Amino acid sequence: MSERDFAIGTLGERATGWLAGRRETPALPRYAATVMLVRDGASGVEVFMLRRVATMVFAPRMWVFPGGGIDPRDDERDLPWAGPSPTEWADRLGCDEGLARSLVCAAVREVFEECGVLLAGPSATTFVADLRDPEWDRERAALLAHEQSFSELLVRRGLVLRSDLLSVRGRWVTPPFESRRYDTWFFAALLPDGQIPDDDTTEADVADWTVPSELLEAYASGEALLLPPTIVSVEAVGAADSAETFVAESRPAAPIEPRLVEVDGIVVIRADLP
Secondary structure, eight states, rough: OOOEEEEOGHHHHHHHHHHTTTOOOOOOEEEEEEEEEEEEEEEEEEEEEEEEOOTSSSTTTBBBSEEOOOOOGGGGTTEESSSHHHHHHHHTTTTHHHHHHHHHHHHHHHHHHHHHHOOOEESTTTOOHHHHHHHHHHHHHHHHHHHHHHHHHHHTTTTTEEEGEEEEEEEEEOOSSSSSOOEEEEEEEOOOOTTOOOOOOEEEEEEEEEEEEHHHOOOOOSSSSHHHHHHHHHHHHHHHHHHHHHHOOOOOOOOOOOOEEEEEEEEEEEEOOO
């Protein structure tokens, strides 16, 4: 393990108050999944990202990957599934089988809801290549309105979730000084051939392919806001030789929970990284 410090940025007032003893009982982290959707670009590997709108309660104006909290119906046992089983995913993610099923389902569901990319297909070796029919927009809307579960969508469409299209890249837990906390598993996936992610989400004002080096430069200059897990993840994408090799390489899923420390009179967020 190695220690790494990050600037507190927009979290300053709440962070310093926590260190000064103005503390509430920490919120319980909610399980969540997020996906680094990647492709090969002219300048190297690119990753699809969203900038959250300023009105969001958690991480406003932050650049993030598609993702969100698990839904109770993500653990439906009749979920059409292909690829490594929930039992195998439980070993990879370091959790029980039910939670593993929920996390993988949430990862695939959230990518579809937030940017219109569907990691599913008619069989274990195929995927949906064309989602331009307006009917898919109605499917997304029904998911967002909780009018159907992801399992119900797949069954009706004759599709199976392709868990083999995902790899795990890590796990981060929101620090206790935050009012909303998440225990988030980070996944990676290649953009399926023929599919085109979009910006049709109310949670972001920008959604597009991002060149890691350019985003990190914008963060360093103060033009872009990033949380520590996103910084580390974007750096990993930027260091990859190709999108395929990035997704092929799984990382440990041991939880990383940053903490506040004061260094030479400056409060920073410190994380122990593998």
